[in-house]
Amino acid sequence: MDQNIVVKALKGISYYLNKSEKRYAFFTFLLLLLASILDVFGLASLVPVIMAASTPSLISSNKYLAYVYEALNFQSEKLFLIFLIVGIFVFFLLKNMFTTWISYKQVKFTSEIAIKIINRQFTKYSNLPFWHFANEGSAKLVNNVLNVPQFFVNGVIRPTFTLLSEVTIILVIILGILIYQPVLFVILIGVLGPSAILTYQLLKKRSAHIGFQLNALRPISYGILSNTFNGFVELKLANKIGDFRNQFVSAQKKTQELEARSYLFSLIPLKIIEMVAILGVVTIFLYSIIIEGSSSLVAIVGLFAAAAYRLMPSVNRLLTSMVTLKQSEIAITELMVFEEFGQPLIGNNSDRPIKFEKEIVFKELSFSFPESRRSTINKINLTIKKGEKVGIIGSSGSGKTTLMNILLRFYVEQKGNILIDGEPLTEENKLSWYDIVSYVKQDTFLMESSIQDNITLGDKHVDQSRLQYAIEQASLKGFVESLPEGVHSLIGERGAKLSGGQKQRIGIARALYKNTQVLVLDEATSALDTNTEREVSEAIDRLSQTDITIFIIAHRITTLRDCDRIFEMDKGRIVSERSYEDVIKEVV
Ligand SMILES: Nc1ncnc2c1ncn2[C@@H]1O[C@H](COP(=O)(O)OP(=O)(O)OP(=O)(O)O)[C@@H](O)[C@H]1O
Numbered sequence: 001m002d003q004n005i006v007v008k009a010l011k012g013i014s015y016y017l018n019k020s021e022k023r024y025a026f027f028t029f030l031l032l033l034l035a036s037i038l039d040v041f042g043l044a045s046l047v048p049v050i051m052a053a054s055t056p057s058l059i060s061s062n063k064y065l066a067y068v069y070e071a072l073n074f075q076s077e078k079l080f081l082i083f084l085i086v087g088i089f090v091f092f093l094l095k096n097m098f099t100t101w102i103s104y105k106q107v108k109f110t111s112e113i114a115i116k117i118i119n120r121q122f123t124k125y126s127n128l129p130f131w132h133f134a135n136e137g138s139a140k141l142v143n144n145v146l147n148v149p150q151f152f153v154n155g156v157i158r159p160t161f162t163l164l165s166e167v168t169i170i171l172v173i174i175l176g177i178l179i180y181q182p183v184l185f186v187i188l189i190g191v192l193g194p195s196a197i198l199t200y201q202l203l204k205k206r207s208a209h210i211g212f213q214l215n216a217l218r219p220i221s222y223g224i225l226s227n228t229f230n231g232f233v234e235l236k237l238a239n240k241i242g243d244f245r246n247q248f249v250s251a252q253k254k255t256q257e258l259e260a261r262s263y264l265f266s267l268i269p270l271k272i273i274e275m276v277a278i279l280g281v282v283t284i285f286l287y288s289i290i291i292e293g294s295s296s297l298v299a300i301v302g303l304f305a306a307a308a309y310r311l312m313p314s315v316n317r318l319l320t321s322m323v324t325l326k327q328s329e330i331a332i333t334e335l336m337v338f339e340e341f342g343q344p345l346i347g348n349n350s351d352r353p354i355k356f357e358k359e360i361v362f363k364e365l366s367f368s369f370p371e372s373r374r375s376t377i378n379k380i381n382l383t384i385k386k387g388e389k390v391g392i393i394g395s396s397g398s399g400k401t402t403l404m405n406i407l408l409r410f411y412v413e414q415k416g417n418i419l420i421d422g423e424p425l426t427e428e429n430k431l432s433w434y435d436i437v438s439y440v441k442q443d444t445f446l447m448e449s450s451i452q453d454n455i456t457l458g459d460k461h462v463d464q465s466r467l468q469y470a471i472e473q474a475s476l477k478g479f480v481e482s483l484p485e486g487v488h489s490l491i492g493e494r495g496a497k498l499s500g501g502q503k504q505r506i507g508i509a510r511a512l513y514k515n516t517q518v519l520v521l522d523e524a525t526s527a528l529d530t531n532t533e534r535e536v537s538e539a540i541d542r543l544s545q546t547d548i549t550i551f552i553i554a555h556r557i558t559t560l561r562d563c564d565r566i567f568e569m570d571k572g573r574i575v576s577e578r579s580y581e582d583v584i585k586e587v588v
Contacts, residue, residue: 005325009160012152012332016116021109028106029164035099036169042095043310049084056081110157117149117335120342127341130410131370139223147218148334155211155328159321166318170311177307184303187280188311195276196269196315203265203323210262211327215334217255224248230494262327269319270312277308354432356420356517360384360407360549364416367406376402378572379416386517387547391560393583394569400553403569404520407551408439437518438511444503446495451480452487454495455509466513473546474509475539476502501535508539519543521552537561557583 017025052058052065056077059065074080125133125141133141178185228235228244235241284301362382368375376399384390392400405411407418409430417424425433446454455470456462467487471477479502483489495503511519521540537559543550544562554560557580566583568576 005322005329006160006163008329008332009156009325012335013113013157013160016113016120021113024109028102028109029161031102032106032161032165033168035095035102036165037172038095038098040169040173040310042092045088045091049088052084053081106161110153110161113157114149114153117152118145121145121149121335123343124338124341127343128338129412130405132338137219137223139219139226142222143215143219144334144337148215148331151215151328151331152335155324155331159324159328162317163321163325166314166321170314170318173307173311173314181303184307187284187304188307191276191280191283192273192308192311192315195272196319199269199272199319200322203268203319204326207262207265207323207326208329210258210265211330214255214258214262214327215330217251217258221248221251221255224251265323265327266320269323270316273312273315273319277305277312280308281305354420354423354425354429354436356386356436356549358386358421360386360518361419361422362403362416363419365403365406365413365418366415367402367411367413374572376572377406377413380572380574382567382574384549384551386549388565389544389550389552389563391563391566391580392551392553392569393555393557393560393566394575398569399572400569401522402572404439404522404551404553407518408437408520409433435514436516437520438514438516439520439522440504440507440511441522442504444495444507444510446491446498446503446506448490448493450485450488450490451476451483451506454491454506455487455513457510463513470509470512473512473539473542474505475535475542476505476509479505504536505539508536508543512543516548518549519551521550521554 013025014022048058048062048065052062059069059077059080069077069080072080072083074083122145125136125145128136174185174188177188224244224247228241228248235244281301281304284304288301360383362380362384365377365380366375367377380403392403394400402411406413407425409425412427419425420433423429447458449458452462452467453459455467471480471487480486480489491497491506495506498506508521540550540552540559541562550563552560552563560566560580560583563580566578566580567574568578
């Protein structure tokens, strides 16, 4: 037996259990054990009753039956038989009610653990630092949050329960045989033991390999599907759907082959154990035929067959659980990845609330990406007064977005800092900062839901007057009023039913609905046509009347019309500071 995988599984499970859950798990295991013992007892009790029914004289000759007969003071064998048969029925009825109840308890407990793991996985992956997040890719993230916990429950928790109860039940039977029939014990151990070990050894490596490959394949299929449906328009026009289908089918083909092999591996143990049991019977028979005077062996054959008959399903379940565990080993490993992010975000709004009344200061701010040799942001010094509208321009790759990502804390500076009214932005006050800062990107995030949900990000208790204010300020009023269902109209997946300008104005409305004091607009109008640019510019005009501090990263100079100051970036530095008029003059 590979102790490692069992120990690893037990450690993996106990990692997720608190003290009382561990106690509960142990208690459930004891109940499971009791249920298995009752199972064996139930089957074993059938034999004397059937024998007594066919040969009533056994009641007086069998010392156990005779004892019960006397103890209960029965006067007629017939009545005693009826009592035994009804008794057996009642016993089976109660036993099955009891085992069903235990199964229910066990299933409930397992799904509670599953929810706990899924919750933790979600927390972990939503806490990942931004670049880890970007590196992982959404297909892998979905797999790790959704599939791996399920894989762990079905492939680790359930088989471990089965494995433990089967091991105990096998031990109980084998010990019983040892006491009752030592010769049979030796034969059983000699025949079943090595064959079980060999079967497991045969399947072990292959099983781990299957689990590993299946886990690697899942995100691939998901990724291909997600690309196909996200890039539907482009792929159709480029006539590439066929290629994507082929890739998907080929990934699925491998998955199906592996699933089939995995299923086959779950069938093999029973076949081998059955063959070995028959081989055992044949061997004992041959031995008794060839070696004369060993007729007592025939009785042993009968007993062997009976014991093997009861042991075979148990040994089979034991082996299948081990094979499943081995296949799911990867789930234990995968669940342990990024454990350092398993706790909910530290810091909360009441800890060290950010107060923003005066200024934002970028002080000697420097940042470089782990794999990059030069600084992407290089010693930036800037002071922005509250309520100022600031434009940031610069060639592609000059560091504009990176600078804003540091302001939004998706990246953390290596040197210098950003001070809000003198207080540096840190992990501790990040959540409080997020209360007052918003980001409107070129590709605004939109949910497949209503306009209201998209503006309030699914608020349960919507502040209607704030919603109306946000819609008006974002120049969405006319559009919303033209829709039959108003703010409750659905916008399609990722805003499929909206124009580019409308999408971005939803983003602006979202920022206004939230009590935003600092707004970052990234490439606000670069992807828009002239008409919608005018609409978005109108929304920005309105915003500039408020006391919201705004950073606009723009390629179109006209978007920056309302900016108080415009900074130009080059190679991670601020190289100039100008007014809109100066910039316009230069361009002209
Ligand atoms: N996740 C990343 N890992 C490594 N390098 C990155 C990453 N993101 C951006 N960079 C690099 O950092 C530099 C600055 O990128 P950034 O996106 O800030 O430029 P930008 O000025 O906003 O450009 P654009 O106007 O094209 O959006 C670029 O050279 C880019 O290749």
